[in-house]
Amino acid sequence: MTGGAVARAGELAALARAVRPGALSTDPGDRARVAVDRSGHRQEGLPLAVVRAGAVDDVVATVRWAAAHRVPVVPRGAGTGLAGGATAGAGSVVLDLGGMDRILAIHPGDGIAEVEPGVITAELDRAAREVGLRYTPDPASAALSTVGGNIATNAGGLHCVKYGVTRDAVLALDLVLADGTLLRTGRRTVKGVAGYDLTSLVTGSEGTLAVVVGATLRLHPLPAATGTAAAYFASPEEAAAACAAVLDAGLRPSVLEFLDARTLGAIHRAGGEVPATGETFVLARTDGFAAAAEIEAVHAVLRRTATRAEYTGDPAAADRLLAVRRAALPAVERLGRVLIEDIAVPRSRLAEAAGALTALADRTGVPVFTFAHAGEGNIHPLVLAGGQDPAAVRETVDEVFRLALRLGGTITGEHGVGTLKRAWLDAELGPAARSLHVRIKQALDPLGILNPGKAI
Amino acid sequence: MTGGAVARAGELAALARAVRPGALSTDPGDRARVAVDRSGHRQEGLPLAVVRAGAVDDVVATVRWAAAHRVPVVPRGAGTGLAGGATAGAGSVVLDLGGMDRILAIHPGDGIAEVEPGVITAELDRAAREVGLRYTPDPASAALSTVGGNIATNAGGLHCVKYGVTRDAVLALDLVLADGTLLRTGRRTVKGVAGYDLTSLVTGSEGTLAVVVGATLRLHPLPAATGTAAAYFASPEEAAAACAAVLDAGLRPSVLEFLDARTLGAIHRAGGEVPATGETFVLARTDGFAAAAEIEAVHAVLRRTATRAEYTGDPAAADRLLAVRRAALPAVERLGRVLIEDIAVPRSRLAEAAGALTALADRTGVPVFTFAHAGEGNIHPLVLAGGQDPAAVRETVDEVFRLALRLGGTITGEHGVGTLKRAWLDAELGPAARSLHVRIKQALDPLGILNPGKAI
Structure with missing residues (x-):
């Protein structure tokens, strides 16, 4: 054991005494488990330890200890993040908050x-x-x-x-x-x-x-009632335009989802009850006092340009329509490892974005499956990485980010920047905003111990 | 002219050259006009000058000049603020953004x-x-x-x-x-x-x-339709409970307002068509696709406990009901100078707050007229200052703030802290939050030139 490692072991022993008995673990299995999140991204080495916080006092003790010893602290929930925001590498301590679950x-x-x-x-x-x-x-x-x-x-x-x-x-x-x-x-x-x-x-x-x-x-x-509508469109442009028409009509759907033809194809191949005829799928729900009348109005808008549209207020029938949306991610993931991207564009650019993603996949040869929360222009291009040329995958992902920025959008609508999107953050924020982010970070965390290397 | 004043005059001349010709005024009338906002609060002395910004360049030039000379800059819109957020005193420059109105x-x-x-x-x-x-x-x-x-x-x-x-x-x-x-x-x-x-x-x-x-x-x-309902209640408690019942029923009114008996009395005395029988008034509106059905449902909830309730989808009839709400502030202001306070409480405490405000007015002898945006528990107690004992007015206002904090609420729901509520901010935020505010302020404005003495 080196002198540094001995000193560190002494420090960790002090942390173990400062928190609830048994809260601190240096077990390699525990440390490996908390080193990664659902992105699959992995940093160099394993964290020093994990503190399973049972109460606020454990958090305070851990952060104080980390400040005293200049040790990075990586807060962690369930580790379901998709951007590498909760990954933890050598020299850090993971603060697992999953046990504070009341x-x-x-x-x-x-x-x-x-x-x-x-x-x-x-x-x-x-x-x-x-x-x-x-x-x-x-x-x-x-x-x-x-x-x-x-x-x-x-x-x-x-x-x-x-x-x-x-x-x-x-x-x-x-x-x-x-x-x-x-x-x-x-x-x-x-x-x-x-x-x-x-x-x-x-x-x-x-x-x-x-x-x-x-x-x-x-x-x-809880809404008094819900309504559900589903429609198929001959093109992504028609589907996106129909989504826009729903919102422009002053209707307030509670869900408005878009699945492209390639995604429907994956669902079809996985045994889902969808056609494999190159159509685009739109799912809309309404809820609340007027859900029944409102879903009828949503359906009336959708069916104007749809090849097929239906709606229901019956929960069991709704489940059948919802099943298409639910089947999407599992169906795509059957095909191999996928990178779940998360751009957002101004909602009027949804059709353009969907078209560009299809063209991108054709160009690079890497399959891209597109779902979108259409009401907010928040698009999840699923880039198939498994079995593909890594360079082509990288180029495809980079082009997804470029596309988002070119259309006046963002590199992440809801997943976060984490570790994986940091390289693209400057392109979105620009230098003045980056500098201000650093000043705010310094104002709140002058020692830089809180989740360093993430988000900004 | 003192040496300091000469130097300042030279500095102002430099600012006048840095902005659009004619944008800078040192005219005493202009300076007096921009020294105050609608709160009526006034700082010591008049600002040095006002820059009527016509474009971003004028703002940049003014802020750069202010940073170079350590001169406070007070940004200003229309001066309608009610908390003294845009008041400007001796030694400051007002940056009037009202002309950038495209x-x-x-x-x-x-x-x-x-x-x-x-x-x-x-x-x-x-x-x-x-x-x-x-x-x-x-x-x-x-x-x-x-x-x-x-x-x-x-x-x-x-x-x-x-x-x-x-x-x-x-x-x-x-x-x-x-x-x-x-x-x-x-x-x-x-x-x-x-x-x-x-x-x-x-x-x-x-x-x-x-x-x-x-x-x-x-x-x-724009909503496809609107609906409007109005109801009177025998007590503020019943009125507040009815507002809560509307929200709990899953209805989503676009407006949900509460006026107390004293306010109705003022409207009555001002010639408004309201009863002066000690009742509390509730106004609700709905909008959107299902406005007609939804206002009927709102009305059904209100009338359960109301002494009288009505609703309409007709805009002209709605105007008559809205007139009561619109008449409130002018009717109270006829009685003398009023301080328009702006607390918010958890919405379940609205009835308690309204009752406490009535009791407060009875105790201090200073009339308090209560309106509330009931859906958010945002209460505007109008404290009559004109013709009242200043010490009693001060005690009344202080008690309004104490009440907000005692009920788990805030000293300002939508007007801001400005100058007038700074004394109460510590009581709401506590020392740790105050310290963090100062650090953030320093990170963004290290010289402290942006509207110093306001908000925090």
């Missing part, structure tokens, strides 16, 4: 919940439903991902078109700052303008500004 | 507008309506206030209950930073998580972090 309170009268960061997103929604409410942010990972992780990435989902993203649901945050100070931002009211909006600043900052140890979240009433 | 573009396909900061809020809405859209933030000052001022205070309004506050409408900002650097934050897409949320950080920062010289704003489709 729903502290649900206040139906105020439409709010108070939770610890490790609560599974779908669990919060389930608990809210028991009192007639729901938690609307619904990333595809909702059954696995934590509310804290969703806050770190400002996660989106299918219902954003009507209910907004995670940021829109976060009213207040309990934070541990980089020096171990505890701080509550925000408030329990929907409106409030006292002080700077630290809640929004920290939401989406991917663990680089503070550690989220609690959140006060907005809930919405 | 709507640069409206993109119906993306539902966005690009504007200069001096655009009058209602003018933007009017322009949007010409293409079937609307701008939803609607502070009471909308006919006079500027979009830039609304962004500075994160202004609210009647439609926030359904469409959110100004922050929810701001997608991107063009900023001049404290060193004169130009920076664009945000994006043209509704979703986007690349980098920190500087757009939200600057929105509501009352000119203390950067000068807003442009904004990309979200527009919404």
